[in-house]
Amino acid sequence: MFDESQEPTIAAIATPPGPGGIGVIRVSGSRASSLLTAVFHPTNRRRGLRSHQFCHGLIKDPESGTMLDEVLAVYMQAPKTYTREDVVEIHCHGSYLVLESVLALLLRLGAELAAPGEFTKRAFLNGRIDLTRAEAVMELLEANTPARVDMARTQLGGGLHDVIMAIRHRLLACRAVIEVAIDFPDEDVEIIDPQAMIEQVSHEVLTPLQDLLEAADKGRIYRDGISVVILGRPNVGKSSLLNSLLREERAIVSAVPGTTRDTIEEMLTIGGVPVHIVDTAGIRESAEAVEEIGIERARAKLGQADLVLFLLDATSGITAEDEVLRQALPAKPVLYVVNKIDIVEDYRVDDYHLKLADAPLVAISAKEGDGIAALEQAVYELVTGGDQWDPGHEVVPNIRHQAALQKARQAGSRVVDGLSIGLPPDLVAIELQAALDHMGDIIGETTTEDVLDLIFQQFCLGK
Incomplete structure (x- = not known):
C-alpha cells in the first residue's frame, strides 16, 4: 500500500x-x-x-x-x-x-x-483490486451491449486474474527447480527433468495462453464491434433497410433516386455484437455535384467496412449497373441482399445464386420486414464464423492483455526450445522470468507508471 x-x-x-x-x-x-x-x-x-x-x-x-x-x-x-x-x-x-x-x-x-x-x-495501488479488475470497471461503465456488460462482470469478478495467477504459479514452480539447478551445479543427482518440464510448460502454460489469445480474437468483435456498409445503386431500398434494421424511421425513404445524398450512421446490436451501420448514397455515374460528394463519402466508408451488405432489387434482377458496382468492390466480405420480394411474384433465389457464384445471399422485404431476422442471423454468422460462443461466460482479454499474452507465449516457447536442446539452466531462467514479467504486466505487478497513467486517464471523473 x-x-x-x-x-x-x-x-x-x-x-x-x-x-x-x-x-x-x-x-x-x-x-x-x-x-x-x-x-x-x-x-x-x-x-x-x-x-x-x-x-x-x-x-x-x-x-x-x-x-x-x-x-x-x-x-x-x-x-x-x-x-x-x-x-x-x-x-x-x-x-x-x-x-x-x-x-x-x-x-x-x-x-x-x-x-x-x-x-x-487508488484502489489498485492500495491492493484492493488488480489491474484487470480496474480495467473491468471502465469496461462496465462503457458497455453498450449486454454482451459487453457480461464480459466486464466476468473480468471484474476476477475471471482473468485467476487464470493468469494459475499460469504464473506453474511458471514459478518451474523457476524454483531451475534456480536449485543453478545454485547446485555440481550435484550428481539430476535436478531438472527436461522432458517433464517441457510437458509441464507446454500443457500448463502454453496451452492456456493460447486459449486466452483465441478468446481475445473471438471477443474483439463483441467489445469493439464491426462496421457494416449498405451499398447499392440508387433506389434499391437502402434507406428502407436501415430503417427496418433500426426498427425506426431514421432515413428518408422516397421513390426518387438520389434521395440519400450523404452517409447516415447508426449503432445497433446483432446477436450481442455492436454494429456500426452506414447507409450510403446510391452509387451511379451520372450524379449532380452535391450527390457526387455523397457518393465519394460512400466509397470512403466502403474502404473502412468489415462487411458489405450489397443490396439488389428483385424487380429488376442483377443489372449492368449492379455488375459495375460488384467489379469495383474492395476485398471485403460481402452479403448480397435481394430486396422487394414482396412485389415480385416469380422471384427465384436459385437464379441469383447462379449469377453470384453461390455467394452468401438473403432475400428480404425491407418495407414489410420480411426476412430481416434471417438477414441478421446471416450477418452474425459471417462476422463470428458461426461459432456458438457466449462471451458472458468466457474470459476475454483486451488488446493490452493480448499483447502481453503473445510476449509471454513467445518466452514460454523459448523455454521449451531451450530445454529441448539442453541450454544451461541460467539461460532458461532468463526466459522463464521474461514470461513471468509479461504476465505480471497484465495484473499490474510489473506495469510501468506511464502505462498505468494511460489506462486510468481513460476513466471518467468520480470513478
Whole structure:
C-alpha cells in the first residue's frame, strides 16, 4: 500500500451531468472525515457519524453559514472502502449546480479535484483490486451491449486474474527447480527433468495462453464491434433497410433516386455484437455535384467496412449497373441482399445464386420486414464464423492483455526450445522470468507508471 499520508484527499462528482433524483460527491483520503465534519450538520446531532451508516442532515458553508443542500451523507472508515482509504459520499439532490457548489466548498477547504479514474487507481495501488479488475470497471461503465456488460462482470469478478495467477504459479514452480539447478551445479543427482518440464510448460502454460489469445480474437468483435456498409445503386431500398434494421424511421425513404445524398450512421446490436451501420448514397455515374460528394463519402466508408451488405432489387434482377458496382468492390466480405420480394411474384433465389457464384445471399422485404431476422442471423454468422460462443461466460482479454499474452507465449516457447536442446539452466531462467514479467504486466505487478497513467486517464471523473 502506498503511503496515504503523502497523498492528498481527493473529491469529485461521481454521477453524470444532467438533472436527476440524486447526485453523489465522493471524497477519499486521510482528511475525508474532517472535511465532512466541517460542512455537515446532522439532523440528529446526538447520534453522530458512524462508519458505513447513512446520516440525514444539511451541508452548510462553515464561514457564511449558508445552507447548500439537504443531503444523506455516509462516512466509510478504511480499509473497508472502495479505495482502502477513508471515504465519504454526500448524496445531494440531482441538480448539477447544487453538486458543483458542494464540491467547490470541499475544494476550498483543502480537498483536491480527483483526476479521471483516480479513485479506482487508488484502489489498485492500495491492493484492493488488480489491474484487470480496474480495467473491468471502465469496461462496465462503457458497455453498450449486454454482451459487453457480461464480459466486464466476468473480468471484474476476477475471471482473468485467476487464470493468469494459475499460469504464473506453474511458471514459478518451474523457476524454483531451475534456480536449485543453478545454485547446485555440481550435484550428481539430476535436478531438472527436461522432458517433464517441457510437458509441464507446454500443457500448463502454453496451452492456456493460447486459449486466452483465441478468446481475445473471438471477443474483439463483441467489445469493439464491426462496421457494416449498405451499398447499392440508387433506389434499391437502402434507406428502407436501415430503417427496418433500426426498427425506426431514421432515413428518408422516397421513390426518387438520389434521395440519400450523404452517409447516415447508426449503432445497433446483432446477436450481442455492436454494429456500426452506414447507409450510403446510391452509387451511379451520372450524379449532380452535391450527390457526387455523397457518393465519394460512400466509397470512403466502403474502404473502412468489415462487411458489405450489397443490396439488389428483385424487380429488376442483377443489372449492368449492379455488375459495375460488384467489379469495383474492395476485398471485403460481402452479403448480397435481394430486396422487394414482396412485389415480385416469380422471384427465384436459385437464379441469383447462379449469377453470384453461390455467394452468401438473403432475400428480404425491407418495407414489410420480411426476412430481416434471417438477414441478421446471416450477418452474425459471417462476422463470428458461426461459432456458438457466449462471451458472458468466457474470459476475454483486451488488446493490452493480448499483447502481453503473445510476449509471454513467445518466452514460454523459448523455454521449451531451450530445454529441448539442453541450454544451461541460467539461460532458461532468463526466459522463464521474461514470461513471468509479461504476465505480471497484465495484473499490474510489473506495469510501468506511464502505462498505468494511460489506462486510468481513460476513466471518467468520480470513478
